[in-house]
Amino acid sequence: MADISPNSSPLTFTASSLDGSANPGIPEAFFLNKTQLMLLMTPVILFSLTVHEYSHGKVAFLLGDDTAKRLGRLSFNPMRHLDILGVLFFYFVGFGWAKPVPVDSRNFGSPRRDMMYVAIAGPLSNIALAVGCSFFIRLISPEFSYLFVILAYGIWINVALAIFNMIPMYPLDGSSVLKGMVSHNVAEKLSSLDRFGAFLILGIFLMDHFANTGILGTILMLPINYSVFFLSQETFPMIIQVLKASFA
DSSP states (O other), X not given: OOOOSGGGSSOOOOGGGGOTTTOTTSOGGGOOOHHHHHHHHHHHHHHHHHHHHHHHHHHHHHTTOOHHHHTTOSSSOGGGTOXXXXXXXXXXXXXXXXXXXXXXXXXXXXXHHHHHHHHHHHHHHHHHHHHHHHHHXXXXXXXXXXXXXXXXXXXXXXXXXXXXXXXXSTTSHHHHHHHHHSOHHHHHHHHTTHHHHHHHHXXXXXHHHHHOOOHHIIIIIHHHHHHHHHHHGGGHHHHHHHHHHHHO
16 A cells, blocks of 8 residues: 555644654553564454455345355355455555455346445445444553554454445446446446456556555545544544554
8 A cells, every 4th residue: 555654644643643752642552563563463354354255245145146155155264265465465555355255146136236235245344344443442542552453453454445445446346336326338338348457456556566656545545544534533643653553
């Protein structure tokens, strides 16, 4: 992901506001090393991705397609949904993906509409998880540093997953959502462009990483930061500090 520091969005903070020595409200125990942070991030990543993919499969099953169930993907076992590259992206970039749940739209009564419902189920599940984490993070004291960090990751990762996946570009969920909202003719024209989607996303990733174009940062960071801020309110500066320590 592009720069995740507070200066990457209008929600800026002074250096002193993110410095434990200048902010007595942040205890020394809050400052964990990067290895500890990665260990705390791992179960959050796996759980968030599992819920996302399970939600796709469950909604597909409810709408008449049992493909995910037959292939063992209607499961809360994270190993069934694990995509190693997608998880590594979380550690090094700040967001990633899981192995897509197989869906056969021919089993649906209204394939285009039902695929839209299946697609949006994943991001909505992540929004629900982010809201839940934001509720609890505002109830606990930052002195419970490990729990605070886990909840901070829970908010950030799930917001990032939801927003990233809603980009209307195949193979992301937003592509199927968009196709379900437009006319049949327009949906067919969009589908004809699907074969370019993955290459385009990969190209943008590579340009951001090697040429510092900041394309994804421009598209994603503003809605992600504002969403995290809206959910976390007064705990937002400390969440940003966790992210700076994790991805810097």
